[in-house]
Amino acid sequence: MTRPTPRRNGTTTVEPDDTASAREQHRQRVIEAAADLLERAGRDAVTTRAVADAAGLQPPAIYRLFGDKDGLLEAVAEYGFAKFLAGKHVDPNPADLIEDLRAGWDLAVEFGLSNPALYTLMYSEPAGTKSAAFQAGLKILRGRIRRLAAGGWLRVDEQLAAGIIHATARGAVLTWLSLPEADRDPALLTALREAMVTAVTNERPAIQDTGPAGAARALRATLPDETTLTTAEQHLLREWLDRLAADH
Structure with missing residues (x-):
């Protein structure tokens, strides 16, 4: 009571x-x-x-x-990540993988612009990226990236792609918030989003190209579902595919 x-x-x-x-x-x-x-x-x-x-x-x-107050602020940051996660729409089989990437980026930016103080706190607290909600959101992003890789669309390594997507979305929000309202041009957000898309994806599925890098990325993305190979064989194959994927 x-x-x-x-x-x-x-x-x-x-x-x-x-x-x-x-x-x-x-x-x-x-x-x-x-x-x-x-x-x-x-x-x-x-x-x-x-x-x-x-x-x-x-x-x-x-x-x-x-x-203490720091503990409270960390809890508020976790609350922010949970709030963001609750608003995410996850389509496990999107018709257009590139549009799905754009939609996810837009959602992250819109959340930051709608919750500026909370968003700033979320990414300024040291424990923020360790929160369960942040990790769940990261898993969703990795799923998007994995689908791009499996389809031959990914231009760069999956980990680098995640970093680029996070950095451009966060940079877009913080840059927008730093500008006087009269200087906030929506074209800036569109340009940053398209720069992100260009940086991490190919114009066409690379698996159709003659080079091995795109095919290596696509094959590497499907390895977690492979049951024929032993663990040691998967490890060795992944090492070879990493080397092939880096040769672009």
């Missing part, structure tokens, strides 16, 4: 009890209150006292739940 606690100004606030469910409810309430303060008033407004007041708790509750 939760219990009301008198405060100096005569009002009462709700202090969490020790049950796991109540603790989680209060934790979520504090995170949402902090995220709301962050978006409305900026990072400097997210003080332990302000968050406690917004959540209807005593300030010491913040320390019990998160350890």
Whole structure:
């Protein structure tokens, strides 16, 4: 059970009890209150006292739940990644792989532009990229890249492609937010997105080309589904394909 606690100004606030469910409810309430303060008033407004007041708790509750303000901000960053992940649409078999890549990039950029303070926090906290939600989102991106590779569309190594896609989306958001509103031209976002597409994909499936690099990438992308080869054989084949794919 939760219990009301008198405060100096005569009002009462709700202090969490020790049950796991109540603790989680209060934790979520504090995170949402902090995220709301962050978006409305900026990072400097997210003080332990302000968050406690917004959540209807005593300030010491913040320390019990998160350890310190840094722990709270890390939890808010995780909340941001979870919010972004919840808005992702995953098509396991898109009709157009290039358009699917564009759509995923657009979604990431739109989230950043709609949640500027939260987005900035998400990518400034050291523990952000270790969060479960971030890793789940990264798995979705890798799935997109793997489909491109399997179809012979991928121009570069899969890991490099992921880095380019992340860097261009993040750069697009932060550049846009740094500009005066009068200078924010949507053509900038389109140009950055198309530069990303050009950097990571071929105009035509490379598997149709005479060179071995595209075919090597396509074959390498299908290796996880291969059951005929032993683990050692797959490892050796992957090593050869890596060398072939790098020769472009």
